Amino acid sequence: MYAIGLGENKDEILKAVEKLEEEGIDIELIRDPKRLVDKLIRGEIEGAVRGSLPSSKVIPYLKSKIGKFYRTSILKNPFTGDIFLLSPVGIDDISEEEEERVKDKIKIINLASNFLRSVGIEPKVALLSGGRLGDLGRSKTVDRTILEAELVLNHIKKKNKNLEIDHRGILIEEYLKEGYNIIIPMDGISGNLIFRCLALVCRVSGCGAIILSEKNVKFIDTSRNADWRRYYNAIKFLHDLNVKNGKLTKY
Structure with missing residues (x-):
C-alpha cells in the first residue's frame, strides 16, 4: 500500500x-x-x-x-533517456551561509551517489556554477559560485578518488549529453528553476523529488x-x- x-x-x-x-x-x-x-x-x-x-x-x-534531508529531483535525461538526479531543488534545502552550503553539497553528493549505486547505477557528478570558468573576474556573484564549486570539487576528489566528478561552470547541456547523472546547482533557487524549466515547461519526464537522508x-x-x-x-x-x-x- x-x-x-x-x-x-x-x-x-x-x-x-x-x-x-x-x-x-x-x-x-x-x-x-x-x-x-x-x-x-x-x-x-x-x-x-x-x-x-x-x-x-x-x-x-x-x-x-x-x-535534515535533501530533496532530489528524478528526471529523464532528454539526450540519453536515462534518469538523472538534480539537487538541491528546494529553496531552503541548503544553507545560505557559504561554509555550511559547501558541506550541504558534499552531503548531497555522497547521499545521491550511494542511492544510485544501490539501484545499480554508477554515479557521475556534475557541479554547476554561474558562468563559464573563463568568466572568472567578470562578476563577483559568478566568481563566488565558481570558487565554491571548486571547493566542493577538491574536497570530493581528496576524500573519494573513485567518484567521477567534474566542474565546467554553467554548461549543464554538456553534462547531460555526456550522461552525468547527478547535477548539483549553485543553490536551491537555481535548482528549482532548472526543475521547473525542464519538467513543467519542457515536459521532461520525471518522478518527483526523492528524499535523501541518513x-x-x-x-x-x-x-x-x-x-x-x-x-x-x-x-x-x-x-x-x-x-x-x-x-x-x-x-
Whole structure:
C-alpha cells in the first residue's frame, strides 16, 4: 500500500490513482499532511508521495520527524533517456551561509551517489556554477559560485578518488549529453528553476523529488502543478525500489 496526498489539482491525482490501481498497486488518498507523514513513519504504508498537498505543510512536518534531508529531483535525461538526479531543488534545502552550503553539497553528493549505486547505477557528478570558468573576474556573484564549486570539487576528489566528478561552470547541456547523472546547482533557487524549466515547461519526464537522508524514508515530493504522469511515475518509482531489486522502470 502506498499513499498520495490529495489537495489541489485533484483531477490529475485521481487519474494517476486510477492508472495505478489498474496495475494492481493499492493507493490510499490522504488529505491531511500530518497523517500522510505519520503513516509513513509508523510503517503503515510502503511509501508516500506528497501529491498536491502544500509543501509548506508537508515538508516542515517531515523534517520535524526525520531531521535534515535533501530533496532530489528524478528526471529523464532528454539526450540519453536515462534518469538523472538534480539537487538541491528546494529553496531552503541548503544553507545560505557559504561554509555550511559547501558541506550541504558534499552531503548531497555522497547521499545521491550511494542511492544510485544501490539501484545499480554508477554515479557521475556534475557541479554547476554561474558562468563559464573563463568568466572568472567578470562578476563577483559568478566568481563566488565558481570558487565554491571548486571547493566542493577538491574536497570530493581528496576524500573519494573513485567518484567521477567534474566542474565546467554553467554548461549543464554538456553534462547531460555526456550522461552525468547527478547535477548539483549553485543553490536551491537555481535548482528549482532548472526543475521547473525542464519538467513543467519542457515536459521532461520525471518522478518527483526523492528524499535523501541518513534515514531510509521512502518519500517523494511532487509539485502541485504536475500532470498525472508525474504522480504515477512517483509511485511506480517507489514500487520499483520495493519489489524489483533495484531495477528501475524506464520513465
